[in-house]
Amino acid sequence: MTLKRLIPFLLCLVLLTACGRSDPQTALNAAVKNLQTALENKDANTVMTLLHPDFSAQRPEDNREWAKQTMSLMFLRYKNIKIISLSQDSQIDSRVSNRAFTNADVALTGAEGLIPDSARHYRIKLEWQLLDKQWKLIRLQWE
Numbered sequence: 001m002t003l004k005r006l007i008p009f010l011l012c013l014v015l016l017t018a019c020g021r022s023d024p025q026t027a028l029n030a031a032v033k034n035l036q037t038a039l040e041n042k043d044a045n046t047v048m049t050l051l052h053p054d055f056s057a058q059r060p061e062d063n064r065e066w067a068k069q070t071m072s073l074m075f076l077r078y079k080n081i082k083i084i085s086l087s088q089d090s091q092i093d094s095r096v097s098n099r100a101f102t103n104a105d106v107a108l109t110g111a112e113g114l115i116p117d118s119a120r121h122y123r124i125k126l127e128w129q130l131l132d133k134q135w136k137l138i139r140l141q142w143e
Contacts, residue, residue, distance in 0.1 A: 024135075028090050028100050028128060031135035035126075036083050042075040044068060052129055052136035062140075078110030078117070086121075098130035 031050060038046035048068060055064050074081065088104040104124050109116035127139035 024092055024097070024100075024130070025090075028092060028102075028135050031128065031137075032088070032090055032102050032126070035137065036085070039071075040081055040083055042071075042081060044071045044075065047071060050135075050137055052131060052138035055136075055138055055140075057140040058142070074110070078112065080109075080111040080114070080116075082109045082111075082116070083107075084109070100128040100130075100135065102126040102128065 035047065035050050038044075038050065048064070051064055051067060053064070055067060056062055057066065084107040086105040086107060088102065088106075090102040091100060093099040093101065102125070104126075106122050106124060107119055108122060109119040111117050123143045125139075125141045126137055128135045129138045130136075
């Protein structure tokens, strides 16, 4: 490879490496997107890896096991699941850098075929905690 061709190649490598480094906000946004994608793909294993060991939801008994059972029922009931984000804001806590919040308005649809059988609007609040350099969902609340 000539020097003329090597320099652009090395520049591309440096740029790709720099893009590969993820700041906490980018990693948080990716975790939110991964959660949505895993739910839509009915991938309970990936969802479970995104949940913090101390995960909880609306009620004290809503823990990781509850999440797994709820997903199983939803995945059995609906062939197709779609989460439409109507608005979303994810922010890292300015006082505690290992904590973050996502507030979103979402429409959740389920369908046996192509046309949704059900659709519901939810206002959700996700609380994330940085654990081993990964954002994990520790709390889930909805209206």
